[in-house]
Amino acid sequence: NAGVTQTPKFQVLKTGQSMTLQCAQDMNHEYMSWYRQDPGMGLRLIHYSVGAGITDQGEVPNGYNVSRSTTEDFPLRLLSAAPSQTSVYFCASSYSPGTFYGYTFGSGTRLTVV
Amino acid sequence: RKEVEQDPGPFNVPEGATVAFNCTYSNSASQSFFWYRQDCRKEPKLLMSVYSSGNEDGRFTAQLNRASQYISLLIRDSKLSDSATYLCVVTPYNTDKLIFGTGTRLQVFP
Numbered sequence: 001n002a003g004v005t006q007t008p009k010f011q012v013l014k015t016g017q018s019m020t021l022q023c024a025q026d027m028n029h030e031y032m033s034w035y036r037q038d039p040g041m042g043l044r045l046i047h048y049s050v051g052a053g054i055t056d057q058g059e060v061p062n063g064y065n066v067s068r069s070t071t072e073d074f075p076l077r078l079l080s081a082a083p084s085q086t087s088v089y090f091c092a093s094s095y096s097p098g099t100f101y102g103y104t105f106g107s108g109t110r111l112t113v114v
Numbered sequence: 115r116k117e118v119e120q121d122p123g124p125f126n127v128p129e130g131a132t133v134a135f136n137c138t139y140s141n142s143a144s145q146s147f148f149w150y151r152q153d154c155r156k157e158p159k160l161l162m163s164v165y166s167s168g169n170e171d172g173r174f175t176a177q178l179n180r181a182s183q184y185i186s187l188l189i190r191d192s193k194l195s196d197s198a199t200y201l202c203v204v205t206p207y208n209t210d211k212l213i214f215g216t217g218t219r220l221q222v223f224p
Contacts, residue, residue: 031210035214040122042118042201042214042216042217043201043214045213048211058211090157097205097212098145098146098205098209098210098212099163100163102150102160102163103158103160105157105158107156107157108156
């Protein structure tokens with residue numbers, strides 16, 4: 001099993017550009033989330049999904065959109081990139097993240113906005 | 115006040131030492147608690163859940179004190195491979211949204 005696959009691994013964007021970070025999982029998990037990790041801030045939840053067609057906002061949703069058309073995929077769209085969105089982005093999936101299953105994370109996307 | 119607070123460290127300990135980390139959470143209605151481990155420039159991985167009665171997994175012991183709203187992780191007989199950042203994680207009541215602490219860095223030296 002591939003687990004959680006994130007692409008790309010690295011990306012440099014110019015301010016104002018848009019892009020989509022891809023996340024796919026092959027474990028048939030219903031729960032998927034996007035987090036960003038910044039120095040001294042820990043992981044902060046951007047958006048969250050409990051199944052296909054269902055999404056919810058997390059702590060820091062502004063500037064990001066998500067959709068969940070299939071169980072496997074949960075792409076994160078940056079609408080108009082800003083330097084404040086320079087971060088490491090992690091996608092995660094789980095059967096039930098609030099239990100001993102926990103989250104399985106992807107390897108991350110390192111995004112720099114210049 | 116942050117929902118989950120941890121001492122960032124670093125904790126520098128020799129091999130074989132015992133080291134303990136604490137974590138405090140602000141929401142008394144929090145329902146689930148975990149420790150994740152994150153190696154440098156890698157993704158977080160679930161280390162262990164934390165149960166009210168305390169639980170042990172090999173050299174690792176986790177405890178929960180609901181009255182004082184803190185969670186602890188004890189590592190015995192530290193190995194070089196234990197060097198990592200340890201993330202305290204809490205789920206608020208009636209949700210599966212995980213709230214992460216900023217992490218405590220552990221460095222084990224020979």
